[in-house]
Amino acid sequence: MNALNRNWHSYHISFAVLFVVVLQLFAWLPNSSGEPLKSSLSTDEKLRLGERMYREGVLPSGEPMQAFVKGDLPVPGTAFTCVSCHLRSGLGSFEGGVYTPATNGVKLYKPLELTYIRFDRPAYTDETLAEAIRGGVDPRGRVFDHVMPRYLLDDEDMAIMIFYLKSLSSEFSPGVSETNLRLATVMTDEVSQKDRDAMFVSLLGIIGSRNQYAKLISRQSVFGKGQLVLMSDDMMNSFGQFISLSPWLLKGPPETWRSQLDEYYRKEPVFALIGGITKGEWKPIHQFSEDNHIPCLFPSTDFPVISRSDWYTLYLSKGYYQEGEAAAHYLNNRGELLKGRPIVQIVRDSREGQALRAGFQETWRDLGQGAPVTLTLKPGEELTKGVVQQLLTKEKPGAVVLWDGPAALLELETLAAVKNRPEMVFVSASYLDKGLWTLKEQVRDFTYITYPFRLPPSPKETINPSDPLLYLKAVTTKEANQMYVISQIFNMAIMDMKRNYYRDNFFDVIGMIADMEVPLYEHISFGPGQRYVSKGCYIVQLSRGEKPELIKKSDWVIR
Amino acid sequence: MRYKFLSLVPILVFFTVMIIGGPAAATGKTYDRTIENYSVPDVVLVNQDGVKVRLKELMQTNKPVIIDFIFGTCTTICPILSTSFINLQNKLGPDSQKIHLVSITIDPEHDSPRVMKEYLKRYRAKPGWDFLTGSRADIDKVMSAFDAYVPNKMSHLPLTLIHSPEDGKWIRIFGLMGSSEFLSECRKVGI
Numbered sequence: 023m024n025a026l027n028r029n030w031h032s033y034h035i036s037f038a039v040l041f042v043v044v045l046q047l048f049a050w051l052p053n054s055s056g057e058p059l060k061s062s063l064s065t066d067e068k069l070r071l072g073e074r075m076y077r078e079g080v081l082p083s084g085e086p087m088q089a090f091v092k093g094d095l096p097v098p099g100t101a102f103t104c105v106s107c108h109l110r111s112g113l114g115s116f117e118g119g120v121y122t123p124a125t126n127g128v129k130l131y132k133p134l135e136l137t138y139i140r141f142d143r144p145a146y147t148d149e150t151l152a153e154a155i156r157g158g159v160d161p162r163g164r165v166f167d168h169v170m171p172r173y174l175l176d177d178e179d180m181a182i183m184i185f186y187l188k189s190l191s192s193e194f195s196p197g198v199s200e201t202n203l204r205l206a207t208v209m210t211d212e213v214s215q216k217d218r219d220a221m222f223v224s225l226l227g228i229i230g231s232r233n234q235y236a237k238l239i240s241r242q243s244v245f246g247k248g249q250l251v252l253m254s255d256d257m258m259n260s261f262g263q264f265i266s267l268s269p270w271l272l273k274g275p276p277e278t279w280r281s282q283l284d285e286y287y288r289k290e291p292v293f294a295l296i297g298g299i300t301k302g303e304w305k306p307i308h309q310f311s312e313d314n315h316i317p318c319l320f321p322s323t324d325f326p327v328i329s330r331s332d333w334y335t336l337y338l339s340k341g342y343y344q345e346g347e348a349a350a351h352y353l354n355n356r357g358e359l360l361k362g363r364p365i366v367q368i369v370r371d372s373r374e375g376q377a378l379r380a381g382f383q384e385t386w387r388d389l390g391q392g393a394p395v396t397l398t399l400k401p402g403e404e405l406t407k408g409v410v411q412q413l414l415t416k417e418k419p420g421a422v423v424l425w426d427g428p429a430a431l432l433e434l435e436t437l438a439a440v441k442n443r444p445e446m447v448f449v450s451a452s453y454l455d456k457g458l459w460t461l462k463e464q465v466r467d468f469t470y471i472t473y474p475f476r477l478p479p480s481p482k483e484t485i486n487p488s489d490p491l492l493y494l495k496a497v498t499t500k501e502a503n504q505m506y507v508i509s510q511i512f513n514m515a516i517m518d519m520k521r522n523y524y525r526d527n528f529f530d531v532i533g534m535i536a537d538m539e540v541p542l543y544e545h546i547s548f549g550p551g552q553r554y555v556s557k558g559c560y561i562v563q564l565s566r567g568e569k570p571e572l573i574k575k576s577d578w579v580i581r
Numbered sequence: 582m583r584y585k586f587l588s589l590v591p592i593l594v595f596f597t598v599m600i601i602g603g604p605a606a607a608t609g610k611t612y613d614r615t616i617e618n619y620s621v622p623d624v625v626l627v628n629q630d631g632v633k634v635r636l637k638e639l640m641q642t643n644k645p646v647i648i649d650f651i652f653g654t655c656t657t658i659c660p661i662l663s664t665s666f667i668n669l670q671n672k673l674g675p676d677s678q679k680i681h682l683v684s685i686t687i688d689p690e691h692d693s694p695r696v697m698k699e700y701l702k703r704y705r706a707k708p709g710w711d712f713l714t715g716s717r718a719d720i721d722k723v724m725s726a727f728d729a730y731v732p733n734k735m736s737h738l739p740l741t742l743i744h745s746p747e748d749g750k751w752i753r754i755f756g757l758m759g760s761s762e763f764l765s766e767c768r769k770v771g772i
Binding site: 095096097100120169354388534550579581 | 663664734758
């Protein structure tokens with residue numbers, strides 16, 4: 023298609039967008055019959071039923087909501103929910119060239135005036151809102167864009183829906199005052215003082231820079247007049263409250279963490295948790311966030327909760343679990359080598375070993391493969407040649423996965439010396455840690471390594487001095503690179519919230535962030551409900567020689 | 582810069598339409614239609630059941646093949662495209678087996694076979710509608726081959742591509758169709 027045609031296509035889509043921007047902006051809601059709600063329903067029950075309609079497209083009766091789009095396309099509400107476009111906070115979205123306006127009561131029941139497109143609409147009433155939801159017509163009689171479904175709701179269900187919309191993002195979330203947005207970072211006491219300080223000071227740096235910037239913007243002292251005009255809607259409105267950060271230090275065993283968190287929160291409600299660090303599992307803190315609906319952005323943990331439905335913690339990756347997943351996907355693609363033979367899994371009984379095992383085993387099962395034969399090594403237990411020989415002779419595996427730490431270095435040498443050794447043995451780069459670079463020459467040909475980071479630059483690679491990520495790629499630590507991601511995403515999110523300080527909006531706007539390249543990971547990506555931003559992991563081998571390099575054996579994401 | 586750009590989007594859209602308009606605006610249609618020739622790249626993708634699918638082989642059929650580009654967590658365009666697919670299947674009834682619907686993800690990192698299978702289930706897809714993922718490089722190749730490449734999923738295009746088995750040409754629909762319009766386009770390739 024030539025450029026001219028492309029432009030014409032763009033105009034078409036722009037036309038559709040115009041309808042969305044102009045028509046939906048004005049409209050979306052109106053009116054109901056004014057029927058009173060069933061008196062038997064409590065406020066909580068009405069909110070629960072309304073939330074279910076909004077998020078799941080399910081009527082109070084349990085039946086799916088019925089709707090039409092594009093005039094004549096009948097759609098089940100379960101596939102076309104309000105939340106899919108207007109998002110959890112109800113504040114709308116901008117995606118695929120389509121702008122979806124806010125649908126929370128606070129915005130709807132106020133007049134709207136958009137001077138830059140000469141558009142205005144009066145405040146909705148219950149009646150005009152119900153009319154809009156059912157008929158797709160705004161209070162001025164303007165018809166909505168066809169992408170907005172027309173929902174078939176009876177008066178009673180409509181009243182519940184409107185009741186819910188009025189409650190949606192109606193008051194700022196806890197931790198927000200006229201002047202202050204309060205955050206906390208959770209650290210546990212088994213982490214060294216030095217590492218805790220590094221985490222806290224780095225976060226203070228991020229927040230301090232943002233506060234300073236906001237202060238300067240508010241004084242209008244850093245930009246020229248022309249720039250301020252262009253920034254008036256987006257940037258200027260995005261700098262609001264002063265942000266403060268509190269350290270929440272958890273002491274003692276994990277089973278006591280929850281009561282400590284509850285106490286911190288009782289004394290000092292916060293809007294969100296940011297960063298945070300523990301050597302152990304993040305689960306108790308994850309559950310605290312989940313129960314209290316407190317967003318937690320990028321805790322530093324190798325042991326996140328693996329869930330496809332939990333909402334309130336956004337992780338950098340799945341940690342060790344993700345490496346196990348990658349090994350399973352890679353092996354699944356090498357069926358020609360396995361020839362139907364089983365997989366033997368040797369697992370150190372440690373937190374790391376069990377997370378790797380879970381990632382591998384669950385993914386292997388999902389791929390329709392049979393359960394691997396698993397040998398568990400107790401802490402300190404040595405893997406002898408006799409045991410290995412016996413296992414391999416009996417099982418005749420197609421591959422071995424070896425989920426052990428630095429002890430795997432010796433175990434690989436043991437494997438190198440036995441008969442019937444399979445062609446592929448998998449180990450984890452994170453668990454081997456620095457031992458990765460000391461693999462003996464005789465094991466390198468059959469050792470495959472899960473490597474969940476961007477590959478280090480090759481010494482032969484031409485360095486581009488203008489690469490803005492060069493410094494971070496070359497000289498900084500994993501922790502510093504994690505902090506870089508936190509800084510980027512946090513600042514974008516705070517700005518994109520445009521002072522709409524609702525917790526759900528915090529993650530809604532992050533879900534709209536475009537994919538990014540960062541120094542630590544090959545790629546990070548976002549989306550509504552996506553809760554692990556780095557989703558890849560290479561399979562690599564170590565080259566021969568005294569100064570080995572990593573040889574890429576797979577894509578970043580293995581399918 | 583990103584924010585300055587976003588702040589200008591509504592203004593640009595407004596002036597683009599008001600000043601230039603376009604054939605779609607003039608006719609009241611919300612999509613544009615062209616006939617194209619595409620060369621299908623030789624890539625192996627993975628469907629919702631985890632089965633490898635060579636795209637070129639998938640095209641070797643006497644059925645019309647209809648392709649769109651979507652992703653599982655899309656908030657706006659994809660639900661409409663997918664609704665069009667399921668409504669087409671419903672309208673065609675038993676004849677729905679005479680076409681092959683193929684959705685290709687543009688978010689291969691997130692859209693695993695499991696995610697795709699759940700997506701199809703949510704839309705109550707019938708057999709004959711497959712959802713494909715693959716490596717980022719292969720997905721980029723496919724998007725480019727169909728003049729559908731976008732560097733980022735958040736700016737993807739509302740495209741439906743209908744392959745005629747008779748002459749090998751493609752009807753390229755840019756925009757969103759109603760169910761009658763979609764059915765009418767399908768009739769043109771022998772449904």
